[in-house]
Amino acid sequence: MSILKLLLILAEVFSYEKRYKYVPMSEDVNDKSGGVSFRNALVVFLCLEKKDLFNVEDLLNKVSLKISSTAKTLEASSIVLYPHPYFSLEPAEPREVVEFLKKLCDNLGSLGFKVHRAPISWRKRFMIRYRKDKPYEYFTEITP
Numbered sequence: 001m002s003i004l005k006l007l008l009i010l011a012e013v014f015s016y017e018k019r020y021k022y023v024p025m026s027e028d029v030n031d032k033s034g035g036v037s038f039r040n041a042l043v044v045f046l047c048l049e050k051k052d053l054f055n056v057e058d059l060l061n062k063v064s065l066k067i068s069s070t071a072k073t074l075e076a077s078s079i080v081l082y083p084h085p086y087f088s089l090e091p092a093e094p095r096e097v098v099e100f101l102k103k104l105c106d107n108l109g110s111l112g113f114k115v116h117r118a119p120i121s122w123r124k125r126f127m128i129r130y131r132k133d134k135p136y137e138y139f140t141e142i143t144p
Contacts, residue, residue: 003143004047004063004141006141007044007046007139008136008138009128009138010040010043010130010135011040011042011129011130011131012039013039014126014127015035016126017125018122020123021123022121038080038116042071042074042078042080043080043082044082046082047085047087049090049091049092050091050092059144060103060104061107063104064104066142067079067104071113074134078113079113082126083118085097101120102117105117
């Protein structure tokens with residue numbers, strides 16, 4: 001059985017900075033700045049496992065629904081998808097994660113959300129400042 005793991009955090013401020021590629025198959029990223037920042041963002045740390053890839057469309061629909069309903073309820077200004085393979089002993093291959101996240105971005109974007117996707121297979125340094133008025137941190141697992 002596949003289980004996609006998500007950690008959702010409502011952040012007053014979330015920023016990250018790319019440090020260096022750590023896998024030869026790292027995603028190429030065109031932005032030279034190295035760092036980006038977001039305000040009032042729903043940050044979604046997610047881990048796609050190899051076994052999650054057997055029923056991708058159903059999984060995409062369920063994940064999109066969970067993220068979009070949470071973002072709407074919390075009145076988040078944007079959604080940041082942050083791949084985090086450390087939730088699993090058997091994470092999916094980077095290219096498979098990129099494909100999944102691109103589809104997830106399209107799904108969420110078609111629902112009217114501003115979506116940002118952090119690059120795959122880069123060492124990054126990030127900073128989260130929680131909202132004091134709406135503290136929200138939620139871990140969930142989604143099965144297709």
